[in-house]
Amino acid sequence: MTGFRIGQDIKLEATYGPPPWKDLFDALRQTKEAGLEGVNVRTLYEVSPTLDRALLADAAELARELDLYLELGVGKVNPYMTAEYPHIRALGEGGYLEGMRRLVLAAAEMGVTELWTATGGFKPRYRGLHATDRFRAEAPWPDQLAATAALLHRLAPVLRDTGVHLNLETHEEITTFELVRLVEDVGPDVLGICFDSANVAVRGEDPMAAVRRVAPYVRSTQLRDAALCFTADGISRFLAPCGEGVIDWALLLGELADRAPVRNLTIEAIGGLRAEMTLHPYDDAWRAGHPDLTVAELAGLFRLTRVYEASGRPGLEELRHGTQPTFAGFTAACAAHLRTVLTERETRP
Structure with missing residues (x-):
């Protein structure tokens, strides 16, 4: 298990409230002071909307001086949602694809070769199935996947x-x-997977089964735990620090150590809320929208939910309305748990 470095996800935009750093340079210094070993900056255009090469070079140099790994993100790759990212189209002078190409080139010039992306997003203002892009009313998900593959x-x-x-x-x-x-x-020479350990449960997947499927392609991570509770609509997933949810971290990290090319373990912390997302396993349209999901795996997620509810950890009402973790506290708890699990595995006879 040696060779892993533990870092944190950096958002410079106020996605979930004001970020705890004023810019990337401040975030890099705070990361080093916190005893972490690297960062994944969610989107490169947050660092410099104009891709100022001098500024980007200075940021990369500071990461090297601090001996921190540096990973970056370049926005979403689903053509059905490009209108939600006009700044990328602006970078391409009217072309979204060209904007993405320029982001890739700028990152490469910084020496960064692992870039985050995603195929959609969560829409908390909508309830039910339409809370994710998977169920966009104007575009069946298979059409979105085909368009994404083409891009x-x-x-x-x-x-x-x-x-x-x-x-x-x-x-x-x-x-x-x-x-x-x-x-x-x-x-796989150009694509990899960024494994978010808590998100897979939202699609009805057992996190341990999920990591086994994707491990050979995992090149980056967004690590946090998942708390699961039964609700009137089905099952709700809440974010929790590593070690405070349903994930078997020894198994998950073992899979990554044995089968994945990733060596940077990035924590995606969240402060001030638990990011509740709901599964709808009793809904016919939801089940039909998951043709790969087996009854056995979904049953496994039900089992994990029962285990969590019997664990004595925060329940549904406390997760929704109780005291929420701070960003720094969430990150520190995750890092401590990951280090404990890694140390235990390394010292095991």
Whole structure:
């Protein structure tokens, strides 16, 4: 298990409230002071909306001076949602694909070859199935996947030329089955997977089964735990620090150590809320929208929910309305638990 470095996800935009740092330079210094070993900056255009090469070079140099790994993100790759990212189209002077290409080139010039991306997003203002892009009313999910694959094929040449991997997150709208097919279709030489350990449960997947499916392609991570509770609508997933949910971290980290190319373990902390997302396993449309999901795996998630509810940890009402973790507290708890699990595995006879 040696060789892993533990870092944190950095958002410079106020996605979930004001970020705890004023810019990337401040975030890098705070990361070092916290005893962490690297960062994944969610989107490169947050660092510099104009891709100022001098500023980006200075940021990369500071990461090297501090001996921190640096990973970046380049926005979403689902053509049905590109209107939600006008800044990428602006970078391409009217072309979203060109904007993405320029982001890849800028990252490569910084020496960063592992880039985050995703295929959709969560829409908390909508309830039920329409809370994720998987169930966009105007576009069946298979059409969205086909369009995403086409865009990725068009990005593949610049990825190959620069030696960059675009790592698709196990985001809340897509399954691990679909991600593996995308990677194998476009090519694992240019695509990888960013494994978000808590998101897979939103699609009805057992986190341990999910990591086994994707492990050979995991090149980056967004690590946190999942708390699961039964609700009137089905099952709700809440975010929790590593070790405070349903995930078997010894098994998960063992899978990554044995089968994945990843060596940077990035924590995606969240402060001030638990990001409740609901599964709808009793809904016919929800079940039909998951053709790869087996009854056995969904039953396993029900079992994990029962185990969590019997554990004495915060229940539904406390997760929804109780005291919420701070960003720093969430990160510190995750890092401590990951280090404990790694140390135990390394010292095991």
